Amino acid sequence: MSASTRAPDPARQQLTVDWQSCDGHGLCAEILPELVHLDEWHFPVVQRAVPKELERLARAAVVACPKLALKITKP
Amino acid sequence: MLSNVVQAAGLVEGAPVLWYANRGSGFVLLGLLTITTVAGVLAGAVPGSREWPRAATQAMHRNVGLLSATFLALHVVTTVVDEFVDVRWWQAIVPFTSGYERIWLGLGVVGLDLILAVIITSMLRHRLGHRLWRGIHVLSYLAWALGTVHGLAMGTDAGTRWGVAFAAVCTMAVAVAIGARLVSLRSAPPSAGAPKANPVTTHRGMP
Amino acid sequence: MSGVRVAAGQGTDVWVHEGPRLLADLEHGPGLAVHRRRSNGRQPWPTSGWELAELLEAVDLRGRGGAAFPLARKVRTAAKARGRPVVVVNAAEGEPASSKDSTLMLLKPHLVLDGAQLVAQAIGADTIHVVVPGERPSVQAGVRTAMADRADADPVPMSLHRAECRFVAGESSAVLELLSGRPNLPVTTSRPSAVSGLGGRPTVLSNAETYAQAALLARDGVDAYCSVGTPAEPGTRLLTIDGDGDRPTVLEVAHGTRLAPLLAAADADADNGLLLGGYHGTWLPPAAVADLTVSAMSMIEAGAAIGAGVMLPLRAGACPIRRTAVVVGYLAGESANRCGPCKFGLPALAHAVRDLALGAVRSSERIVQLMDAVERRGACHHPDGTTRSIRSMLRAFPLEVEMHLSGSCTAAAVAVPAGAW
Numbered sequence: 001m002s003a004s005t006r007a008p009d010p011a012r013q014q015l016t017v018d019w020q021s022c023d024g025h026g027l028c029a030e031i032l033p034e035l036v037h038l039d040e041w042h043f044p045v046v047q048r049a050v051p052k053e054l055e056r057l058a059r060a061a062v063v064a065c066p067k068l069a070l071k072i073t074k075p
Numbered sequence: 076m077l078s079n080v081v082q083a084a085g086l087v088e089g090a091p092v093l094w095y096a097n098r099g100s101g102f103v104l105l106g107l108l109t110i111t112t113v114a115g116v117l118a119g120a121v122p123g124s125r126e127w128p129r130a131a132t133q134a135m136h137r138n139v140g141l142l143s144a145t146f147l148a149l150h151v152v153t154t155v156v157d158e159f160v161d162v163r164w165w166q167a168i169v170p171f172t173s174g175y176e177r178i179w180l181g182l183g184v185v186g187l188d189l190i191l192a193v194i195i196t197s198m199l200r201h202r203l204g205h206r207l208w209r210g211i212h213v214l215s216y217l218a219w220a221l222g223t224v225h226g227l228a229m230g231t232d233a234g235t236r237w238g239v240a241f242a243a244v245c246t247m248a249v250a251v252a253i254g255a256r257l258v259s260l261r262s263a264p265p266s267a268g269a270p271k272a273n274p275v276t277t278h279r280g281m282p
Numbered sequence: 283m284s285g286v287r288v289a290a291g292q293g294t295d296v297w298v299h300e301g302p303r304l305l306a307d308l309e310h311g312p313g314l315a316v317h318r319r320r321s322n323g324r325q326p327w328p329t330s331g332w333e334l335a336e337l338l339e340a341v342d343l344r345g346r347g348g349a350a351f352p353l354a355r356k357v358r359t360a361a362k363a364r365g366r367p368v369v370v371v372n373a374a375e376g377e378p379a380s381s382k383d384s385t386l387m388l389l390k391p392h393l394v395l396d397g398a399q400l401v402a403q404a405i406g407a408d409t410i411h412v413v414v415p416g417e418r419p420s421v422q423a424g425v426r427t428a429m430a431d432r433a434d435a436d437p438v439p440m441s442l443h444r445a446e447c448r449f450v451a452g453e454s455s456a457v458l459e460l461l462s463g464r465p466n467l468p469v470t471t472s473r474p475s476a477v478s479g480l481g482g483r484p485t486v487l488s489n490a491e492t493y494a495q496a497a498l499l500a501r502d503g504v505d506a507y508c509s510v511g512t513p514a515e516p517g518t519r520l521l522t523i524d525g526d527g528d529r530p531t532v533l534e535v536a537h538g539t540r541l542a543p544l545l546a547a548a549d550a551d552a553d554n555g556l557l558l559g560g561y562h563g564t565w566l567p568p569a570a571v572a573d574l575t576v577s578a579m580s581m582i583e584a585g586a587a588i589g590a591g592v593m594l595p596l597r598a599g600a601c602p603i604r605r606t607a608v609v610v611g612y613l614a615g616e617s618a619n620r621c622g623p624c625k626f627g628l629p630a631l632a633h634a635v636r637d638l639a640l641g642a643v644r645s646s647e648r649i650v651q652l653m654d655a656v657e658r659r660g661a662c663h664h665p666d667g668t669t670r671s672i673r674s675m676l677r678a679f680p681l682e683v684e685m686h687l688s689g690s691c692t693a694a695a696v697a698v699p700a701g702a703w
Contacts, residue, residue: 019621030128045624
């Protein structure tokens, strides 16, 4: 069972992918390898809950996405 | 007025500092904008590696872009302030309104306006949404081209061998980058088998 | 027993059996006059969203489109939300093996439209959109006539729309996209449609049969409605049974009825396994089918979900692995091709299952790996529905899977009839 299927932790920021926009550029996985890795077709597998210490990097990954497909939601 | 101050600051009398700054910044600008454009094109075309991730190319594109913007500002300010040629500040923003070299200067002004639009939309990218941002951003190719034409037509050094060579190298760099991008778009990603993996009639009479 | 043509142009007839409620008095035809005669003089309709919700909750009326969401909750939410509500009748069906909504729209359109008017008036909606399948022109024609016949009498104006001819066309967000003038494909939504749906307005979108059930309830009252079915699940529902017989069958069944005899009545076998819920459904082995009743709870206990009531029993001698390969191949081709994991993962999965069906692989590891890779990644549940049939196949037919992994098939000798599902 992949990490993204655990129930969301309400206290943490959540990372989600807008799948229609995502083109598999992969910058998110480069910037945030702790939470994002790429599947065999180069699309992101995302761990939803963002630990506090990675929040800044998560924001950087959101900004870097060329298709604006990565979103972060506040708790 | 400012040029008087500059001259009064003890520089060699008659030395056209502002003009040198303008000329130099224009030159550097061509190089910086070329690097910016090439980095932008390649960010999407070249897959990242562990040593040089795509995020690095993207960061370079942004940073050199902002540096270009600084030099562009310098270039425009020195034009307006320098009294040797009469260009008022609004003529540096509204194209084809200057008395001096209306067409060639005007093309440069169009380039400036486009770059301003690109910068503003990029800063507001998350609010504007991807499609609007991209629609404007594509105009940066045009801005680059207009700047190059403006420089070749008006640039003091455009007549020299090395000036022309520099412009040629920049143009080739952009052309090669675009070529690489087109090639990478043409070779579509492997579709892991055709979408219609099993063209069998699955339901009565319904393909 | 009447036979009704529901897929014009390809000659696919569907057998429709008389039923106790929805499919009662079929011989009188779908006309408006007959319908009015049957409906007049019954109870007055609820006048507010609150009143309607109470009525629906009294029988716990759930959606018949597959999600089984309580209609009362949608009604309450839309009645309270900001903006003028909209009602959408989803008869798009999508699933090619399902014919119940097309049948209902052809034979009892006024029951469905009554239900839509009922809900619209109760929540204060100003318009009703009816969506019918693109690949069944006879249904469009029938509904257009029905709507024209009653246009003068109906307080809330109705409009007819054609869905595109694809599997995902009936998915809720895909229907709203179609109504918004965009391609008929699912999208990620951040808020439920009852809060903010079509054009940001509160939208009650429900299956055609759900509206018909609501109309019956409002017409006959709670006691009469509950006189059929079980205490926990009163009322009836429509099923489509397609068992490779002469043609598929649509019937109306009271909750709690045993499934096996129904399959026999529809000229199908109950002894070889069943794909319950259509192409996004769950395989059940023969032993599980024997005890099944038509009831959400019975299905859940068996590890399945009743969905939109599509029952696909396996014929004697057919191979469930091969059938699954065909189904997955079809579903892979029906991807909207918008989300990476679905666009690339489903065709890969289709190949992997086909390899298993052909006896060409010695391990199902690749299939499992691909299923984990596509589930819950995408704008809709198309990948999840697809993997459901594969996971349940692996669970329900371990013997057959073993045989295929060693290169043979239990049904190798029997030819699959052309056109079989």
